[in-house]
Amino acid sequence: MGRSCRKLAALIVATxxxxxxxxxxxxxxxxxxxxxxxxxxAVRCAPGLCGSGEISLKIDDRPILxxxxxxxxxxxxxxxxxxxRVVIYRAGKPQQSFRFQFSDFKSNSACLFLNDLYWTAQLWxxxxxxxxxxxxxxxxx
Numbered sequence: 001m002g003r004s005c006r007k008l009a010a011l012i013v014a015t016x017x018x019x020x021x022x023x024x025x026x027x028x029x030x031x032x033x034x035x036x037x038x039x040x041x042a043v044r045c046a047p048g049l050c051g052s053g054e055i056s057l058k059i060d061d062r063p064i065l066x067x068x069x070x071x072x073x074x075x076x077x078x079x080x081x082x083x084x085r086v087v088i089y090r091a092g093k094p095q096q097s098f099r100f101q102f103s104d105f106k107s108n109s110a111c112l113f114l115n116d117l118y119w120t121a122q123l124w125x126x127x128x129x130x131x132x133x134x135x136x137x138x139x140x141x
Contacts, residue, residue, distance in 0.1 A: 030080040030102045032059065033126065035113035036068040045119045053091020055114070060084055067114075080108040088114075088121050096121050 037055060055067040059075055067088075078084060080102045088096040098121065102108050105125045112123050 028080055029076065030078040030108035030110075032075040032078060032084075033109065033111040034065075034068055034073040034075065035111060036070055036072060037114045037119075044117060050119070051090055053093075056089045056092075057112075058087045058089070064089060078102070086112065086121065086123070098123070 034057065056064050057067055058064045059078065062075075065073070065075075083099055083101045085097060085099050087094050100110070100123055102110065106127070107125075109126055110123050111126045112121065114120070115122050
């Protein structure tokens with residue numbers, strides 16, 4: 001992916017994450033903005049994510065959701081004080097997982113995206129997220 005494409009992707013992610021942050025947050029409730037993955041095929045990939053099949057994600061015990069392709073998705077109603085587990089799937093099989101808590105961030109919102117170089121899942125504070133799309137889908141609770 002060319003340098004200008006990466007810059008555009010970074011601008012899109014940052015804009016989406018800021019929008020999610022602005023739409024978020026009562027004190028006990030938190031939200032997670034999920035940036036759409038790039039339409040470009042990955043240059044290099046984390047193991048499992050370069051294969052074929054749809055990418056999806058799961059937060060805690062919630063249902064598995066398809067990874068957004070065009071617009072950001074906002075997941076609302078997460079416990080701001082609790083720990084959360086994120087699992088990334090490819091073709092229905094778990095490929096990456098990690099835990100996080102919102103206390104690691106400056107607000108009760110965070111932005112999740114797939115890094116466009118290696119397709120590793122990354123979670124950033126919305127003000128510092130380097131990526132995504134301008135429109136946000138209605139909240140998923």
